[in-house]
Amino acid sequence: xxxxxxxxxxxxxxxxxxxxxxxxxxxxxxxxxxxxxxxxxxxxxxxxxxxxxxxxxxxxxxxxxxxxxxxxxxxxxxxxxxxxxxxxxxxxxxxxxxxxxxxxxxxxxxxxxxxxxxxxxxxxxxxxxxxxxxxxxxxxxxxxxxxxxxxxxxxxxxxxxxxxxxxxxxxxxxxxxxxxxxxxxxxxxxxxxxxxxxxxxxxxxxxxxxxxxxxxxxxxxxxxxxxxxxxxxxxxxxxxxxxxxxxxxxxxxxxxxxxxxxxxxxxxxxxxxxxxxxxxxxxxxxxxxxxxxxxxxxxxxxxxxxxxxxxxxxxxxxxxxxxxxxxxxxxxxxxxxxxxxxxxxxxxxxxxxxxxxxxxxxxxxxxxxxxxxxxxxxxxxxxxxxxxxxxxxxxxxxxxxxxxxxxxxxxxxxxxxxxxxxxxxxxxxxxxxxxxxxxxxxxxxxxxxxxxxxxxxxxxxxxxxxxxxxxxxxxxxxxxxxxxxxxxxxxxxxxxxxxxxx
Numbered sequence: 001x002x003x004x005x006x007x008x009x010x011x012x013x014x015x016x017x018x019x020x021x022x023x024x025x026x027x028x029x030x031x032x033x034x035x036x037x038x039x040x041x042x043x044x045x046x047x048x049x050x051x052x053x054x055x056x057x058x059x060x061x062x063x064x065x066x067x068x069x070x071x072x073x074x075x076x077x078x079x080x081x082x083x084x085x086x087x088x089x090x091x092x093x094x095x096x097x098x099x100x101x102x103x104x105x106x107x108x109x110x111x112x113x114x115x116x117x118x119x120x121x122x123x124x125x126x127x128x129x130x131x132x133x134x135x136x137x138x139x140x141x142x143x144x145x146x147x148x149x150x151x152x153x154x155x156x157x158x159x160x161x162x163x164x165x166x167x168x169x170x171x172x173x174x175x176x177x178x179x180x181x182x183x184x185x186x187x188x189x190x191x192x193x194x195x196x197x198x199x200x201x202x203x204x205x206x207x208x209x210x211x212x213x214x215x216x217x218x219x220x221x222x223x224x225x226x227x228x229x230x231x232x233x234x235x236x237x238x239x240x241x242x243x244x245x246x247x248x249x250x251x252x253x254x255x256x257x258x259x260x261x262x263x264x265x266x267x268x269x270x271x272x273x274x275x276x277x278x279x280x281x282x283x284x285x286x287x288x289x290x291x292x293x294x295x296x297x298x299x300x301x302x303x304x305x306x307x308x309x310x311x312x313x314x315x316x317x318x319x320x321x322x323x324x325x326x327x328x329x330x331x332x333x334x335x336x337x338x339x340x341x342x343x344x345x346x347x348x349x350x351x352x353x354x355x356x357x358x359x360x361x362x363x364x365x366x367x368x369x370x371x372x373x374x375x376x377x378x379x380x381x382x383x384x385x386x387x388x389x390x391x392x393x394x395x396x397x398x399x400x401x402x403x404x405x406x407x408x409x410x411x412x413x414x415x416x417x418x419x420x421x422x423x424x425x426x427x428x429x430x431x432x433x434x435x436x437x438x439x440x441x442x443x444x445x446x447x448x449x450x451x452x453x454x455x456x457x458x459x460x461x462x463x464x465x466x467x468x469x470x471x472x473x474x475x476x477x478x479x480x481x482x483x484x485x486x487x488x489x490x491x492x493x494x495x496x497x498x499x500x501x502x
Contacts, residue, residue: 039343039390040337040342040343040344040387040390041343041344041390041391041392041473041474041475042330042334042344042345042346042347042390042391042392043188043191043345043346043347043391043392043393043394043470043474044327044330044346044347044348044349044378044391044392044393044394045188045215045346045347045348045349045394045396046323046349046350046351046371046374046375046393046394046395046396047172047175047176047213047215047348047349047350047351047395047396047397048350048351048354048367048371048395048396048397048398049172049350049351049352049353049354049355049397049398050168050352050353050354050355050356050397050398051168051171051354051355051397051398051399051400051401051412051413051416052354052367052395052397052400052401052416053354053356053360053364053400053401053410054141054400054401054413054415054416054417054457055069055073055400055401055403055410055457056080056082056121056360056364057120057121057124057368057416057417058118058119058120058138058140058417058434059082059103059118059119059120059121060116060117060118060434060435060436060437061085061103061105061116061117061118061119062114062116062117062436064436064437064438065435065436065437066084067439068437068438068439068440068446068448069081069403069437071439071440072403072404072405072437072440072455073403073404073405075405075407076405076407076408077094077095078094078095078096078097078361078408079095079097079361079405080097080360080361080405080408080409080410081097081405082097082100082102082103082121082122083097083098083100083101083102083103083122084102084103085102085103085104085105085119086102087101087102088101088102089101089122095361096314096361096362096365097122097361097365099314100122100123100313100365101122102122103119103120103121103122104119104120104121104122104124104125104128105117105118105119106118106119106120106128106131106138106430107132108131108428108429108430109134109428109429110429112430112434116434118138118430118434121364121365121368122313122365123313123365123368123369123372124368124371124372125372126372126373126375126376127371127372127375127376127419129376130375130376130379130421130427131427131428132428133427133428134426134427134428135379135388135421135422135423135425135427136375136379136419136420136421136425136427136428137419137420137421137425137426137427137428137429137430137431137500138417138418138419138429138430138431139417139418139419139420139430139431139432139461139466139498139500140417140430140431140432140433140434140435140460140461141415141416141417141432141433141434141435141450141457141458141459141460141461142415142416142417142418142432142459142461142462142463142466143399143400143414143415143416143457143458143459143461143462143463144162144165144171144174144175144399144414144459144463145161145162145459145461145462145463146160146161146162146462146464146487146490147159147160147462147487147490147491148462148490148491148492148495149161149458149459150449150458151448151449151450151451151452151458154452154458160490162174162180163180164180164181165399165414166399166412166413166414167181168355168398168412169181171398171399172398173214174463175215175396175397175398175463176188176213176214176215176396177214177215178463178464178485178486178487183214184214184217185214185217185218185219186213186214186215186216186217186218186223187215187467187471187484187485188206188213188215188216188346188348189206189215189216189217189218189223189346190218190484191344191346191470191471191474191476191484192205192206192216192218192344192345192346193205193206193218194475194476194480194484195343195344195474195475195476196344198342198343198344199341199342199343199344199345200340200341200342201278201281201340201341201342203224203278204224204278204281204282204333204340204342204345205224205342205344205345205346206218206223206224206345206346206347206348207223207224207225207226207330207333207345207346207347207348208223208224208225208226208347208348208349209225209226209227209228209326209329209330209347209348209349209350210227210228210322210326210349210350211225211350212225213348213350215346215348216346216347216348223348224278224282226282226329226333227329228302228322228325228326228328228329229289229302229325229329230282230283230286230289230329230332231279231282231283231286281340282333282336282340285336285339285340286332286333286335286336287332287335287336289301289302289332292331292332292335292385293380293381293384293385294307294328294331294332294335294381294385295307295328302320302325302328303320305320306318307324307377308320308321308324308325308328308377309321310324310369310370310373310374311369311373312366312369313365313366313369314362314365314366321370321373321374321377322351322370323349323350323351323370323371323373323374324370324373324374324377324378326349326350327349327374327377327378327381328377328381330347330349330378331378331381331382331385333345333347334382334385334387334391335385344474344475351367351370351371351374353367354367354397354398356401356409356410357406357409357410357411358406358407358408358409359408359409360408360409360410361408371395375393375419375421378393378421379393379421379422382422382423383423388422388423389422389423389424390423390424391422391423392420392421392422392424392425392470392473392501393420393421393422394418394419394420394421394466394470395418395419395420396418397416397418398412399412399413399414399415399416400413400414400415400416400417400456400457401413401416401456402454402455402456403437403446403451403454403455403456403457404440404444404454404455411454412456413454413455413456413457414452414456414457414458414459415435415456415457415458415459415460416457418466420470420500420501424473424501424502425500425501426499426500426501426502427500429499429500431461431498431499431500432460432461432498433450433460433461435448435450435451435457435460436448436449436450437450437451437455438450438451440455461495461498462487462490462491462495463487464485464487464488464490464491464496465488465491465495465496465497465498466498467485468481468485468488468496468497469497469498469499469500469501470501471484471485472497472501473501473502478496481496
């Protein structure tokens, strides 16, 4: 949870929930109960802040693409290019990627067109195992794209493209809200609001871990926040807030103010009171840190829990994985779903550091190892809880990265590959189109219809289709998705949903 509880911050938060077209759409939707929202379901967004290098995450292995890949990324004393499949690891090598060994081949259930093959980064062994067990799917070349766009369109300047395409803030905002920087309403929160009829406590329907997120926010529905260890206590008698009894009393004083002091101040008071009430409900219902399969027996803290420790792929030492810690908090909230009367929830967790302009080989390897460990931990935990069929986890990121190396890193790109995991996922498959890499033509251009300047991937799947597939599984109808995801209507009907969920 944010540590800033100033009046100004609370007023900014209250302003998120003023009337808007999306709010009116949601109000109409919530008034109609739907059989499709029976039972419990949750979506968990794992956001990789900074822009994950998709070209070193999922790799095409056809001869032409691999040759282009090595030519673009193989230079320098510590090249960004990974080693070919079957290359033995060389622990004493000076090159980081040589120490890791070759990429890990994937064998999808359905053969790729033309007999093409693909592989994963060498540290993604757990992801490979989840893929082989059909619990995880790869969704290829997804990006911020409001309508279909070809390489010819791009070159000629035709068609629509996102504003400030290579900007972190704007592309993070687009992925969370389909808007630019400053957007305040996210599609995760909108999905949760649509399912509000099945929730006893709407304020607990959309929760961000370790901070707020646009993705969980929507008009009329405050996005909740918890820490990795659980809710930050706000209202219990004799307690403190941020170590101060006075701060807690000031917060409760804000909650008690009446609308007579002004509309915004009244909204602030209502929002604050909802936060206090939600914290009290969640604190009472949340199972203990060591009360379930999300924790090792006897573990008293997250940092000391072996289940939450990830082995560094370069040093071999184990340390607390912050992503696993956040996912543990999500698992505990899911365990309290019945006590809280929740039928639909969305969660936002994140891992930062993916802006790998330099020192990419070591930085990217460590981040991917944390992602792989976190996904494996969460899948096992949900299976042991018996809710793996009801929870779908997916990755998101600002953008992919440039195909060309800048020496020891990569720069901002566009399309990227993503993972979707869960018992309901049609795993062991690649969805979308695996790009083909081409040789460099000079001036930063490449001889491939899948690549634009500096070899960045031109997305073949729009974010709206990715989101709509998740939303349909979550219980939204096609008409509701078109209302909440306006860009979806720009795509052919056959491209509006992918097949990774039923």
